[in-house]
Amino acid sequence: MAAVALLGLSGWFITGAALAGAAGAGAVATFNYLTPSATIRLFAILRTVSRYLERVAGHEAALAALSRLRPALFRALAKSPPQTALALSAGEASARLVEDVDAIQTLFIRRSAPFALGAGAAVSVGLAALTHPFCAVVIATVMALSVRGGLSIARRHAEPAGRATQTALGRLKDVSSSLAAAVPELRAYGLEAWAEASVAQEADALERARHGVRVAEGQMQAWQSACLAVGTVGALATAVLGGATSPMAALAALVAVTGVEATGGLVQALLQSGSARAALDRLDELPVQDEDVVGRGKPVGARVGVAGLDLDLVPPMRLGLARVSGCGKTSLLERLMRLRPPLPGELRLGGAPVEAADTDMVRDRFAYAAQKVSLLDGSVRQNLALARAEATEAEMWSALEDAVLAARVRESGQGLDMPIGSGGDRLSGGERRRLSLARAYLRPASWLVLDEPTEGLDAATEEQVLRRLDARLRATGQGLIMVSHRAAGLTLCDRVVLVEGQDTSGALRLRLRGGQRELA
Template sequence: MSRADMDRLLAEAIGPERRAFRIAGALAAAATIAAVLLLGLSGWFITGAALAGLGGVLAAQGFNYLVPSAMIRLLAIVRTTARYGERLYGHRAALMALATVRARLFERILSVRDVRAVSAGDAVTRLVQDIGALEDSLVRKPALPAALAGAGIGLVLTWLASPWASLALLALIGVLVLWAHLATPRLLARSATDIAAALAWLKAGMVDYASASPEILAYDLAPAIERSLANDTAELDGARRRFARGEAIIDAGLTLGGGIAMGAVLVISKAALLMTVLAVLAGAGAIEALSGYVRGVSRDALVTAALARLEDMAGERNAPVRAGKEICSTPTRPIIAFDRGNLYLRREPGERLGIEGRSGSGKTSLLETLAGIRPAERQCGLYLDDQPLADIQPETLRASFALSPQDAQLLSGTVRDNLRVARPGLSDEQLWAALEVACLAADVRAMPHGLDQWVGDGGARLSGGQRKRLSIARAVLAGKPWLLLDEPSEGLDMVTEARLARRLDTWLRETGTGLVVVSHRRALLALAREQHRINL
């Protein structure tokens, strides 16, 4: 995925929320205008009241404090209400847009040619951490209209005191914006990249260590892992300190700019004291209004690093097929063929093939290639509807084959959750029917919560045989033209194995589904009328 693709994805995700972002921007501008006016009017009011008090009783009685005090209260209410509305609309729009981005990127991960190339820990950290970094940029989208509105009202108020003061403020605002854009890549880019990499490495490691916790305890690896995590944490802390130092330098420039703005307006202004005080504080408010925008520019370093990692994660997009080669659409009843020199096998829809061979001969690789999980080599000798698998997109293969792998991966949810992954719209009756085929219905009925029984992290609360049969039930529910079974009876006793073979045979005949089964067990190989021992 290129940066242009990522920008296009973000634009598509933001599209439905564009109106909310516009409202948030308008409210941010209103809040900033109210804040600058409030600051300037408060200074004018306090100075006027002080001068009236120094002028004696008559001057104090003649000072109209009702109108400015009412305006101050009104501006305070407007500022608070507008700021609340900006946060409400801006954060909601950002969260909704990022939810869409996560879903689209997850689809990207599933559409790569080699799904195994994306580790679970890395995918999780990028979909959570790196997209979370984008949240800051989306939440800060109203900062630009707020900065423009604050600068505009500040320039108008300083113009009332002196046009030259207004021009000086405008020049200073330009210098501060330029400072932010020039200093950010120099001070923050490297440390932002280091933070993203270190944090992702740490989180991915934690995910992997958590999944291997039994082995870590069994082999007493905890002390070594603690030392490794301490080193990773030290690298992360160092990168964060460098980033905080760079941000402090940029913020110091903004603070210095605010002081210079106040001093410049005070020196240049030739207006009366009240208007001069109003202009000085309005200038300070205009510089303060820039803070959100400057902070957003600074945080762009983190966003850039996150985007680079997201582009890299989805970069293994399906490779384009050779020009002029027509790609078959999703076949309704595809024919599969195996061409291995002295062995040529062709199976029509509904036919069955049993494959056996020594461990490591490539039986699992064959099924994963058919299922679109492993990339097909051009010389692999596998064909779908007379087209080489290497010329067919993984989406087509995944629409044709339902795989129950040797090492079944389950969701950390309920039995129902794991079954409904197969396809949308499944009823409980269909779930129970599939469990009957997989010889798991009795086990699920005996569970305290039935279909709503939680299976644990990755199915840890189920036995190996139950996990295998739940995977078979899920593949049955997928309703694909071909069923791929990899060692389907592993972990089962002989009685359950024989019952599973009978029920699968009945289901295959009733549905007309084709079968490719890999097994060392004769009972499951007997499902196919032909068995071949091949060395792939």
């Protein structure tokens, strides 16, 4: 409103002052320049301050919403059914948490666009009516045409291109992250050129989609320019033909300019609506849970039972799973911890079927060091804090000592702040595994679940890790469930289950043995 009034009054004032100056000293002496000049300054200050407040309010709304949305989406992925979470690649999940969330912030920033358009239209038409009623009709008509044309271009061109952009961006991140994770293998087999071509193909698709958005933007700008020209000429002609004075005719022309420009915010929002709507659709595919109902299940006991075996385990008992690779040992553990969909009746926890228990309650019972090690591109401290953010430095050092990694961290000179690189690439394979083991040690849980914890370690290091693991279990009273094909690890276990394969339903054929001596 201040912008429209400022430009209209300025046009009237400058034209009136010019005519007064041309009329001679007498006209100048009688011309009142104090009131309009003061009013112009008032409108200039109002425009500046209100625009600043509008930007602050809009960005505060967007950032506040995004700061709540990203953690909610991350929790949704972490707590969602495994078939949902595992169906998303790392690149696709990243695209939804980053680019898709960024795309919808325009919905908040542009929320005020219709109100700004309404205010601009009211002031423009009102000031034009002071010149001539038909002048107001011309400006209102041109503004309506500007909005109608913008809507048409958005629906036909901008929205499809915006949707294609979000989809192509997700595919590019998916392919890029998958290939980045396999860089050593790609180099070993000489497939760098193929990988580059695969990424380039997805990047080209993204650029084509973005080109469509830019074309739509150009069409909108061209349409607005045409409306601006028609509105300005039409308002000026109507004012002159209606007998308006030159200052009033100038007011009408400039009011037409700002009136059409008032539609710019809404048109810009329409340009970005395709990307925003596509991002919303992609985010809606994630099953966001209501925080008020998460974790309200019945508490789950720590007793573990396995169907078909005379086996009922409670901490501090220790169970080993043995046999050759690929027979389903890891899958059994993941079904027990609800990282995979459990099979009906296969496993029990706290005397109840695992599939009937609350997922959060089930996972709270276990501290897990997986066979596939996943580490953040950060410091040792940050990776350990994933298990328990409030863990003290003393507790972290104790976990590193028990994982036989403390000496390596101390030697770095940076202590717990030692960076480990992307995926832990500054560490050896055995060091990455032991850091994952130390992280599991920090999590307070009834059961410690270890999947091949000594894989890749030399015999001396393996002996140290197992000796400290035994001492830690005695101190904490935790139970142990360990998958291993190495005899040394199974010596810690009270009972050993031999995994002999799977039936057609995916259930494992298990045979219960005694300790390491009977297994041998």
